[in-house]
Amino acid sequence: MELIFETSVEGRQGVTLPEPIASDAEPSKWLPNEALRTGPALLPELNEPEVVRHFTRLSQQNFSIDTHFYPLGSCTMKYNPRLCEDATRLDGFASLHPLEDADDVQGTLALMATLEDWLGAICGMGAFTLNPAAGAQGEFCGMSIIQAYHVHREGKPRPIVLVPESAHGTNPASAVLSGMTVKTIRTLADGTTDPDDLDRNLDSQVAGMMLTNPNTVGVFETRIVEIAEKVHSVGGLMYYDGANLNAIAGLARPGDMGFDVVHVNLHKTFSTPHGGGGPGSGPVGVQSHLEPFLPIPRLVRGEKGQLSLTESRPLSIGRLSAFQGNVGVAIRAYAYILLHGLEGLRRNSQLAVLNANYLRARLRDHFEIPFPQYCMHEFVISLNDIAKKTGVKAGDCAKRLLDYGFHAPTVYFPMIVPECMLIEPTETESRATLDAFAEALIGIKSEAQSDPDKVKGAPWTTPVGRLDEYRAATQLDISYLG
Amino acid sequence: MVFTPHTSAEVEAMLKTIGADSIEALFEAIPRQEREADFSALPTARSEMDVAAECRRLAGQNRGVHHYRSFLGAGAYEHFTPAAVDHILRRGEFFTAYTPYQAEASQGTLQAIYEYQSMICALAALEVANASLYDGASAAAEAVILAVRQTERKRVAVARGLHPASRRVIETYTRYLGVELVELPFAEGVTDVDTLSQKGLQSNLAAVVVAQPNAFGCIEPVETIARASHQGGALCIAVVNPLSLGILKPPGEWGADIAVGDGQPLGIPLSFGGPYVGFMSLRKSLARRMPGRLVGRTLDRNGKSGFVLTLQTREQHIRRERATSNICTNQALCALAVTLYLSLVGKEGLRKVALLNLDRSHYLFERATAIEGISAAWKRPFFNEFVLRLPASAEGVVRRMRKRGFLAGWPLTRWSKKWDKNWLLVCATETKSKRDCDEYVNALGQAGK
Numbered sequence: 001m002e003l004i005f006e007t008s009v010e011g012r013q014g015v016t017l018p019e020p021i022a023s024d025a026e027p028s029k030w031l032p033n034e035a036l037r038t039g040p041a042l043l044p045e046l047n048e049p050e051v052v053r054h055f056t057r058l059s060q061q062n063f064s065i066d067t068h069f070y071p072l073g074s075c076t077m078k079y080n081p082r083l084c085e086d087a088t089r090l091d092g093f094a095s096l097h098p099l100e101d102a103d104d105v106q107g108t109l110a111l112m113a114t115l116e117d118w119l120g121a122i123c124g125m126g127a128f129t130l131n132p133a134a135g136a137q138g139e140f141c142g143m144s145i146i147q148a149y150h151v152h153r154e155g156k157p158r159p160i161v162l163v164p165e166s167a168h169g170t171n172p173a174s175a176v177l178s179g180m181t182v183k184t185i186r187t188l189a190d191g192t193t194d195p196d197d198l199d200r201n202l203d204s205q206v207a208g209m210m211l212t213n214p215n216t217v218g219v220f221e222t223r224i225v226e227i228a229e230k231v232h233s234v235g236g237l238m239y240y241d242g243a244n245l246n247a248i249a250g251l252a253r254p255g256d257m258g259f260d261v262v263h264v265n266l267h268k269t270f271s272t273p274h275g276g277g278g279p280g281s282g283p284v285g286v287q288s289h290l291e292p293f294l295p296i297p298r299l300v301r302g303e304k305g306q307l308s309l310t311e312s313r314p315l316s317i318g319r320l321s322a323f324q325g326n327v328g329v330a331i332r333a334y335a336y337i338l339l340h341g342l343e344g345l346r347r348n349s350q351l352a353v354l355n356a357n358y359l360r361a362r363l364r365d366h367f368e369i370p371f372p373q374y375c376m377h378e379f380v381i382s383l384n385d386i387a388k389k390t391g392v393k394a395g396d397c398a399k400r401l402l403d404y405g406f407h408a409p410t411v412y413f414p415m416i417v418p419e420c421m422l423i424e425p426t427e428t429e430s431r432a433t434l435d436a437f438a439e440a441l442i443g444i445k446s447e448a449q450s451d452p453d454k455v456k457g458a459p460w461t462t463p464v465g466r467l468d469e470y471r472a473a474t475q476l477d478i479s480y481l482g
Numbered sequence: 483m484v485f486t487p488h489t490s491a492e493v494e495a496m497l498k499t500i501g502a503d504s505i506e507a508l509f510e511a512i513p514r515q516e517r518e519a520d521f522s523a524l525p526t527a528r529s530e531m532d533v534a535a536e537c538r539r540l541a542g543q544n545r546g547v548h549h550y551r552s553f554l555g556a557g558a559y560e561h562f563t564p565a566a567v568d569h570i571l572r573r574g575e576f577f578t579a580y581t582p583y584q585a586e587a588s589q590g591t592l593q594a595i596y597e598y599q600s601m602i603c604a605l606a607a608l609e610v611a612n613a614s615l616y617d618g619a620s621a622a623a624e625a626v627i628l629a630v631r632q633t634e635r636k637r638v639a640v641a642r643g644l645h646p647a648s649r650r651v652i653e654t655y656t657r658y659l660g661v662e663l664v665e666l667p668f669a670e671g672v673t674d675v676d677t678l679s680q681k682g683l684q685s686n687l688a689a690v691v692v693a694q695p696n697a698f699g700c701i702e703p704v705e706t707i708a709r710a711s712h713q714g715g716a717l718c719i720a721v722v723n724p725l726s727l728g729i730l731k732p733p734g735e736w737g738a739d740i741a742v743g744d745g746q747p748l749g750i751p752l753s754f755g756g757p758y759v760g761f762m763s764l765r766k767s768l769a770r771r772m773p774g775r776l777v778g779r780t781l782d783r784n785g786k787s788g789f790v791l792t793l794q795t796r797e798q799h800i801r802r803e804r805a806t807s808n809i810c811t812n813q814a815l816c817a818l819a820v821t822l823y824l825s826l827v828g829k830e831g832l833r834k835v836a837l838l839n840l841d842r843s844h845y846l847f848e849r850a851t852a853i854e855g856i857s858a859a860w861k862r863p864f865f866n867e868f869v870l871r872l873p874a875s876a877e878g879v880v881r882r883m884r885k886r887g888f889l890a891g892w893p894l895t896r897w898s899k900k901w902d903k904n905w906l907l908v909c910a911t912e913t914k915s916k917r918d919c920d921e922y923v924n925a926l927g928q929a930g931k
Contacts, residue, residue, distance in 0.1 A: 017835065041727060
């Protein structure tokens with residue numbers, strides 16, 4: 001489609017604006033010339049209908065939850081309830097300045113306090129902060145809390161963090177930002193963390209261990225209590241990556257498994273929209289003894305129940321954002337939890353796990369399933385066999401799925417399984433959709449044998465064909481202005 | 483539940499296909515004692531009608547900038563947003579999609595990001611912009627980390643005019659990376675370039691961070707600062723208000739190597755501080771150190787133009803502990819709001835909105851400083867905010883003005899007790915009419931007595 005710049009016509013206007021108060025308003029009236037722009041920024045010139053049409057047409061080139069099944073593993077792409085969208089746009093929420101007096105913001109603060117309490121109950125944590133802007137900032141926040149705890153107790157940070165080899169890449173990247181070096185712990189054939197390899201890497205240099213549970217291959221870490229005890233025995237803390245909380249919300253709590261610090265992704269389990277890549281929100285919870293280290297500002301309740309934000313927290317890791325995080329996202333999550341209640345959250349987890357196991361069962365006679373036990377909310381299949389026989393890769397099959405009207409699952413992650421797909425159907429999909437997806441994937445497998453070029457060249461029905469990523473990286477074109 | 487489709491007959495049939503007796507059997511891997519948790523603090527489900535009413539009740543307990551007439555800025559700004567912006571944001575094809583990993587099925591999001599990157603480059607007059615970061619403060623922190631890695635130096639100089647919250651976020655982000663923050667000399671509302679030129683910058687700096695306009699609204703002598711940075715081998719990081727770039731010289735032209743800032747003034751609601759969007763733009767030579775996602779234009783198998791995520795080997799999902807940043811989910815929908823806003827106001831409109839900010843704030847400034855006992859804290863050119871010296875404590879004035887229906891501004895002592903207690907930071911954007919300004923000044927004259 002044409003770029004918006006290419007449809008621009010000199011002199012077109014898209015907004016009406018009031019007149020200046022000064023009859024001779026010009027930038028040079030008030031500012032020195034050397035501070036001024038010499039020519040206007042090269043923005044497009046269009047009127048409102050043209051802008052609306054351009055972006056409406058662009059939107060129609062997207063797959064989305066509203067239009068397609070979107071089983072992207074580890075992302076929890078479930079339906080986004082519309083009431084939550086309306087709630088966050090209520091003028092009392094949306095037009096609130098972040099620096100207003102506590103008296104003027106009691107409604108939002110009450111909502112935030114309630115959401116903190118609910119997340120604490122869901123995760124089994126003593127205190128929560130809503131400040132982190134997304135899961136990755138939550139991880140950085142959590143690892144900084146762990147470092148601050150060690151500095152407080154031992155006078156210096158601990159240098160090592162343990163991360164299983166199946167972990168998402170964000171875990172090691174976040175740990176490095178907190179000044180730690182990563183040691184990788186092996187994964188056993190059944191997809192769980194190897195306790196013996198953990199033993200070999202444990203000593204008093206270990207700040208903690210980051211773990212997702214269920215883990216990134218969709219398997220519950222059955223020895224989690226034992227793992228936590230081992231890490232605690234050397235003074236380390238356990239960090240829970242809440243990416244996969246949608247499997248267990250309302251059923252089991254990270255706090256009861258021995259975790260000390262958790263983050264949750266509101267845009268996953270609590271279905272705030274993914275927005276094409278954000279905004280998310282990554283609240284962090286801690287066991288009560290770690291509460292003093294939480295970031296500022298902290299939400300506190302006065303003697304008369306009055307809520308306010310405070311910065312006077314001497315042990316805090318500090319600020320993560322200019323204000324208090326993605327409050328507009330928290331409002332959606334609040335409405336979502338209230339719509340569901342405990343029973344609804346529990347039911348969601350049960351049905352998410354049911355859907356994943358059903359789809360897995362529909363595929364198990366046709367694809368290699370590397371981990372034998374029931375999966376949780378997502379599962380891995382390997383297409384290694386097909387790749388070896390036909391030269392058709394998992395990434396090709398993913399592209400071919402687009403022609404069948406399905407967004408592809410996550411491919412090539414987790415990295416420990418060759419030619420893999422990580423499939424997370426979520427609870428909001430029907431059996432009929434899962435059946436159709438299974439048939440499509442089975443059909444693609446036979447196409448890979450009968451007509452491999454059809455799969456290797458896919459997709460054929462999307463607005464553009466297979467795109468040249470190598471060219472994009474080597475002949476960099478990242479701005480219209482060149 | 484209304485969001486899940488399963489009938490009990492379907493559940494039975496699905497369990498049969500799986501070969502499990504019950505849904506509970508699927509959870510056998512979770513030890514029983516871990517399933518006996520106390521969830522009693524959680525609510526029971528409420529109807530949609532009830533939840534809507536509860537949200538309205540809470541929203542009704544707030545008093546936002548539409549309840550008052552607001553002259554409060556200090557890092558977040560009340561601006562006009564064309565209605566079309568939110569109508570497009572509410573299209574499910576945009577807001578229920580995710581990161582465009584499958585490029586061929588995400589051309590809408592990808593092209594919109596490419597257009598966003600192009601517009602940010604146009605504003606900043608720099609060659610490369612990423613797909614967005616969380617907010618202006620974390621973008622400043624990411625820029626500092628980039629500079630530290632690029633120069634292999636660990637000391638960073640920060641202007642006092644940098645927003646105090648941004649400074650604190652930089653501190654949080656660099657605490658365990660061994661980075662030392664020092665402050666540039668300050669005089670009369672801006673960086674003291676006279677002292678700077680006499681004494682020079684501290685040696686071995688990775689970067690100099692300066693805000694334009696700064697947190698007090700003042701226009702900084704940025705060209706001199708950038709020159710001094712480069713003489714010492716440091717990168718110059720500009721923290722800019724993107725709306726001001728409708729009239730102010732863009733950072734790429736005055737010598738900044740990296741420009742960051744918060745896109746909130748460009749079509750994003752105040753929303754008690756977020757979600758906003760951080761932007762980052764930089765010189766091409768630094769592109770491979772860019773944090774976050776980047777969209778590039780390429781060709782498809784038929785030679786047709788299309789868009790993909792590119793230079794992904796910088797990112798955490800591939801590079802893991804050697805990534806340029808840990809960021810993954812960013813603020814794409816907010817970046818889309820910025821793109822829509824800039825498309826609607828366009829080339830001339832952005833200049834006009836920026837000019838209206840100058841117009842309103844200077845009218846207000848002249849009226850306010852004509853009152854006996856009220857004067858400017860510093861005599862400096864400013865954009866849409868300025869600091870007034872009041873005849874009484876700014877806290878008291880703000881309290882009295884609030885009773886008269888005004889959010890009067892931000893007492894500087896709330897940032898640091900080192901500031902004079904009578905100093906008030908005041909903001910007037912295009913949303914304030916002549917009458918709003920006149921009535922504010924009248925109320926201020928009385929509240930200041």
